[in-house]
Amino acid sequence: MTRTAAAPGHAVTVRGLAIASRAGTLVHGVDLDVPAGAAVGLVGESGSGKSLTLRSVIGLLPRGVEITGGSIGVTGRLGMVFQDPSSALDPLVTVGSQVIEVCRHVRGMTKAAARRRALELFEEVGIPDPERRLRSYPHELSGGQRQRVVLAVALAAEPDILLCDEPTTALDVTVQAQVLALIERLRVDRGLTVVFVSHDLAVVSQVCSTVSVMQAGRVVESGTIDQVVGAPQHPYTRTLLDAVLEIPEAGAP
Ligand SMILES: Nc1ncnc2c1ncn2[C@@H]1O[C@H](COP(=O)(O)OP(=O)(O)OP(=O)(O)O)[C@@H](O)[C@H]1O
Structure with a gap:
């Protein structure tokens, strides 16, 4: 190949x-x-x-x-979104941290910049009340909101x-x-x-x-x-x- x-x-x-x-x-x-x-x-x-x-x-x-x-x-640059948002997200980590992690480790951002970026990404994918939602765990969100988070995680790597x-x-x-x-x-x-x-x-x-x-x-x-x-x-x-x-x-x- x-x-x-x-x-x-x-x-x-x-x-x-x-x-x-x-x-x-x-x-x-x-x-x-x-x-x-x-x-x-x-x-x-x-x-x-x-x-x-x-x-x-x-x-x-x-x-x-x-x-x-x-x-x-x-x-x-490739990014991927899978069918099941539950398995794509870590149930023990807030959804905000999951986006912040990608911004920090893939994009090399500082913690503060990564948090600002996560907020912007939540706004971009249409998550209501994004400031509060950053602190939510996956099970606290609806299926549709979880899939929006999955998209935000994928977008954090700027594919x-x-x-x-x-x-x-x-x-x-x-x-x-x-x-x-x-x-x-x-x-x-x-x-x-x-x-x-x-x-x-x-x-x-x-x-x-x-x-x-x-x-x-x-x-x-x-x-x-x-x-x-x-x-x-x-x-x-x-x-x-x-x-x-x-x-x-x-x-x-
Ligand atoms: N891990 C695996 N080991 C062996 N065979 C596999 C594996 N994963 C998929 N296959 C086989 O490869 C073929 C194609 O699977 P694939 O998952 O690409 O299909 P699909 O069209 O995407 O269907 P689905 O929507 O169910 O995932 C199937 O016959 C499947 O049984």
Whole structure:
């Protein structure tokens, strides 16, 4: 496996990525192009290889799973947001300290500067009463607020590229929409590049301009959201779309 810079104008370029465990190949020759500043989705059912593909970009594969072929190009600093905000945060440390730690150790700030920065980051991600919230423990916050804290922790390292693995799946629908809107605002305001993994094509459509559909470790279709949702070419994409269309609209009879 070779690690290089991304292709010109891109934040991430993956070519022919193969990932395997002792049991066999899990991801087969995946290509992915993520233009700088864009939001690109990876969608597919559980086990299709989305998470392993995303994790290989940041070099965080589980034990016993390794990259066996291909190349990954990255230009910029990477940050990652996981599905479950509870496991991403230390339950015994105040949420403010968790952001301050990153500012101090990754950005080399003094304690006072790191605290000021943590306050700014809490404001940026829309945590109400941020001064007081800095002193809260994770269990004292709602799921949506915890995921905002997780975003603040990720942003504290000043990433250029945010890798999101099902960041809203554990949240109820209204809160999910708020967190998706926040990710979109952060992308626009900060010029972040976003790679967004979800099993839900509707969620990906809210954040991303292009999407790759994965099935059984392969990309079976990719294109703009309009192309993939409007005129799906692969039968598996149609199955994913049908699953979305079966969900009744809120307030529908
Ligand atoms: N630690 C591991 N050891 C062995 N196989 C694994 C490991 N993690 C994942 N796999 C296998 O790799 C394949 C792809 O998993 P991956 O987590 O990328 O799928 P996914 O599409 O992200 O699904 P999910 O949303 O459930 O995480 C699956 O068949 C899974 O069983």
